[in-house]
Amino acid sequence: MSKILIVKDLCKEYPLPRGTLCVFDRLNFDLENGSLVAVMGVSGVGKTTLLNLFGLLDKPTRGKVFLDGEDIFAKDDIKKALIRNKKVGFIFQFYHLLPEFSAWENVSFPLLIKGVKRKEAQVRAVELLKEVGLEDKVELRPGQLSGGEQQRIAIARALINNPKLLLADEPTGNLDWKTGRMILELIRQLHIKKNLSSIIVTHNEKVAQFCDKNYLMQAGGLTLI
Numbered sequence: 001m002s003k004i005l006i007v008k009d010l011c012k013e014y015p016l017p018r019g020t021l022c023v024f025d026r027l028n029f030d031l032e033n034g035s036l037v038a039v040m041g042v043s044g045v046g047k048t049t050l051l052n053l054f055g056l057l058d059k060p061t062r063g064k065v066f067l068d069g070e071d072i073f074a075k076d077d078i079k080k081a082l083i084r085n086k087k088v089g090f091i092f093q094f095y096h097l098l099p100e101f102s103a104w105e106n107v108s109f110p111l112l113i114k115g116v117k118r119k120e121a122q123v124r125a126v127e128l129l130k131e132v133g134l135e136d137k138v139e140l141r142p143g144q145l146s147g148g149e150q151q152r153i154a155i156a157r158a159l160i161n162n163p164k165l166l167l168a169d170e171p172t173g174n175l176d177w178k179t180g181r182m183i184l185e186l187i188r189q190l191h192i193k194k195n196l197s198s199i200i201v202t203h204n205e206k207v208a209q210f211c212d213k214n215y216l217m218q219a220g221g222l223t224l225i
């Protein structure tokens with residue numbers, strides 16, 4: 001089976017007032033096409049740091065990440081931004097929606113950035129909002145919606161460009177368990193329907209049970225558990 005993600009000897013250090021903090025060094029990891037995996041680990045272990053590297057939101061100190069066969073950190077910033085917009089969908093714990101804009105406008109932004117016309121972007125955003133069960137709420141702003149509904153908007157936004165890789169950082173961390181479970185079921189259903197490869201980062205074992213494989217991040221490494 002081919003790999004959507006190959007990570008080679010990845011290192012991330014953050015500068016501190018004195019010296020540096022090494023979050024991980026020589027971290028290796030592969031993600032098979034079509035798999036849905038959880039990365040677990042206690043708070044502060046480096047899960048968000050790792051996901052941000054996979055999603056090109058940050059740069060490693062050393063090491064390589066191949067996304068869909070491309071050595072992503074060898075590219076310039078413009079090419080990286082293009083790869084991120086085209087191939088990666090991100091879901092965050094706190095949704096990261098723009099409060100002044102309606103549900104469909106939030107979902108349409110990745111298309112507008114690509115140069116898609118507003119009317120076409122609206123049609124596609126509304127279609128995707130239907131797929132996440134929000135057809136009645138397309139004109140509402142995030143503040144008029146529940147946490148679970150806001151996360152559904154964020155999921156639609158993450159998928160609007162038909163990414164290959166879906167990255168979710170504690171996607172249910174801000175939701176009650178019943179709502180969280182519905183969000184996880186939705187992620188799993190869309191993962192299959194849209195042929196995604198997906199990573200869910202979580203500190204919660206119940207969340208990890210929704211995934212095909214679970215990895216534990218500790219002491220700077222990832223182990224299959």
Ligand SMILES: Nc1ncnc2c1ncn2[C@@H]1O[C@H](COP(=O)(O)OP(=O)(O)O)[C@@H](O)[C@H]1O
Nearest residue numbers: 014015021023042043044045046047048049050
């Ligand atoms: N921008 C940053 N600058 C300095 N240290 C950071 C930064 N981001 C994260 N860290 C540190 O890196 C470590 C890993 O953080 P993080 O990846 O957020 O962990 P997790 O998501 O597993 O809770 C923590 O010790 C955190 O304080």
Ligand SMILES: [Mg+2]
Nearest residue numbers: 047048049169
């Ligand atoms: Mg985190």
